[in-house]
Amino acid sequence: MCNAVGKKVWIIPDCELPEAGEGVMKGHESVIVVNDRDTPATIDVTLYFTDKDCYTDIKWTVGAKRVRCFRMNNVEDMCGFVVPYDTQYAMKLSSDTEIVVQYGRLDNRQVNLAYYTTLGYNQ
Amino acid sequence: MCNAVGKKVWIIPDCELPEAGEGVMKGHESVIVVNDRDTPATIDVTLYFTDKDCYTDIKWTVGAKRVRCFRMNNVEDMCGFVVPYDTQYAMKLSSDTEIVVQYGRLDNRQVNLAYYTTLGYNQ
């Protein structure tokens, strides 16, 4: 399929899981993945850290013509990995088929709501 | 026209319609489309969901050398489709001619104003 929309490799440089905070909405971090193709996408996730080796035991699936939101504070979404709070890390998504990826963070640590978003770097 | 500015296909991964909230400014979601060409652009809009099939009955037009802001909470802009609140979805714009697309969200649910924006992914 020559006109699939998206790319297979994505990097999100600035990840950091905020604590949930005191507001009505809870602080969190999420990665949103769109699969515009007619077949499911299987994605290998790599986490990079400042002072230790990469973590690579996370795999995601996004169904054909679906969007999915993965939450970094959801241990099930992270395949059992517990993301530490307030710690710099980065993420790579390597998919077997084309996807589109956006990162979002909701920070609620000062009882006001602040957003932080970017599309991933893709190639 | 070989030097038209823009692309024909755009994807916005992270859409979510916030409730209007209590502030002076009302929470909303919008997609802003620029048409730099000398002819109108006709755009097919596809909505992706987490657990159901795509919705494809939305069509937009943007005049030659114009910018238009489409509001997701405006049922007329959505051609009769009612976007649910606080629900993850994604959007694809497929235009017959080159356009440039940005997504914006104003969140006012905690009586403070928070913004969320990105250019769409394009190819």
Place this chain on the structure above:
Amino acid sequence: MCNAVGKKVWIIPDCELPEAGEGVMKGHESVIVVNDRDTPATIDVTLYFTDKDCYTDIKWTVGAKRVRCFRMNNVEDMCGFVVPYDTQYAMKLSSDTEIVVQYGRLDNRQVNLAYYTTLGYNQ
């Protein structure tokens, strides 16, 4: 010079000038332009509107190896054009040499500070 950094054409889809507001910092909109080359860049600015023709009588210059911040509420920066408040418009920058362009908005209308930024679309 084959390895100049940047592109000659940029579009910022979602422009809107907020009123200054009551906070310590004043609400504003700005376009930041970097010129990494050894010669000045001359830039033709086009404004797009929803319901009227483009405005094209704005010209900017950015010196060699300099960054400049243009303020949309500064009539001098806009070459005499008065940008209306709270009105949707878009902007194109067409430069004679490569530049890099980012858009920033500081919104202070609810006595809290909210930011909105994106790189321009470039090609």
Place this chain on the structure above:
Amino acid sequence: MCNAVGKKVWIIPDCELPEAGEGVMKGHESVIVVNDRDTPATIDVTLYFTDKDCYTDIKWTVGAKRVRCFRMNNVEDMCGFVVPYDTQYAMKLSSDTEIVVQYGRLDNRQVNLAYYTTLGYNQ
């Protein structure tokens, strides 16, 4: 290595160091760099200003398969250069190998938290 992820040249147009402010979290500016390769990346940093020549005496290193966060208010990260507060500048990163770069700012000057982020422009 033909499938290295990233680019060698990045520009961040809109840099400005905010004062730390009065909130729990301190205002700051940072540049986050991911190195997905198996060898360290060596990066030459250039700072652009509005009215004076570039500053080029900053060099960064990011280890193989690591992410690093450089803080603009950390004189050590800036190799002894003191970034002035509330002053427009821009940044170029020129790496000997492929990297991915994101810019983030946390503004806390009005006792509420505001974020500002973008991937750098890359080529």
